[in-house]
Amino acid sequence: MSRVKLHDLEFEPFIPEAEVNAAVDRLAGELRVKYDGKRPLFIGVLNGAFFFAAELMKRLDIECEITFVKVASYLGTSSTGRVTDLIGLNERIEGRHVVVLEDIVDTGNTVKHILDALADHHPASVSIATLLFKPDAYKQDIPIEHVAVRIPNAFVVGSGLDHDGLGRNLPGILRIIQ
Numbered sequence: 001m002s003r004v005k006l007h008d009l010e011f012e013p014f015i016p017e018a019e020v021n022a023a024v025d026r027l028a029g030e031l032r033v034k035y036d037g038k039r040p041l042f043i044g045v046l047n048g049a050f051f052f053a054a055e056l057m058k059r060l061d062i063e064c065e066i067t068f069v070k071v072a073s074y075l076g077t078s079s080t081g082r083v084t085d086l087i088g089l090n091e092r093i094e095g096r097h098v099v100v101l102e103d104i105v106d107t108g109n110t111v112k113h114i115l116d117a118l119a120d121h122h123p124a125s126v127s128i129a130t131l132l133f134k135p136d137a138y139k140q141d142i143p144i145e146h147v148a149v150r151i152p153n154a155f156v157v158g159s160g161l162d163h164d165g166l167g168r169n170l171p172g173i174l175r176i177i178q
C-alpha cells in the first residue's frame with residue numbers, strides 16, 4: 001500500500017495487515033486462556049473498536065458475549081480529554097467478567113472514564129484489551145493488560161481508526177507524515 005491523503009493530512013504505511021493479524025491471533029490466545037469457562041462480556045467502544053472486536057471474536061472459540069458502547073472523546077488529531085457517559089450499555093454487568101475492547105489507548109482518559117462508569121455496576125472483574133497502545137502518551141496508572149501492538153507517539157489510522165471519519169476501512173495501520 002502506498003501513501004494516502006485523508007482530508008488535509010497524508011499517511012504512510014506503518015504496520016502491515018499481516019502483522020496486525022498476527023498480533024490479534026496472539027491476543028486471542030491470551031484471552032482464551034484467561035477467560036475460558038468464565039463467559040466474559042466483551043464491551044467494544046465505538047466507533048473505532050468495531051474492526052478489532054470483529055477480528056478478535058472470529059478467533060475466540062470460547063463461550064462469550066459482546067456488546068458495544070459509544071463514548072464521545074476525541075476531535076481531530078489530539079486527545080481532548082472530553083468524555084461523556086457510556087451510551088447503549090443495556091447488559092447486566094453485576095458479577096460478570098468484563099473485557100473492554102478499545103481501538104487505541106493514548107492518554108488513557110477514555111479508558112479511565114469507562115472503568116469508573118463500569119465500577120458502579122459491580123462487575124466481578126474488568127480488564128482492557130486494545131488493538132494499539134501508545135505507552136509514551138499514557139498518563140493513567142490503570143494497567144492495560146492485553147495489548148496487540150505497542151506503537152510510538154504518532155497519529156495513526158486504519159483497521160478501524162479514522163481521521164475525521166476517513167480511513168477506518170484501510171487495512172493495516174498507517175502513520176501520519178509530519
Ligand code: 5GP
Nearest residue numbers: 074079105106107108109110155156161162
Ligand atoms: P485517550 O482517551 O486514551 O487519550 O484516547 C482514546 C481515543 O482517542 C481513542 O479511542 C481514539 O478514538 C482516539 N485516538 C487516540 N490516538 C489516536 C490516533 O493515533 N489515531 C486515531 N485515529 N485516534 C486516536
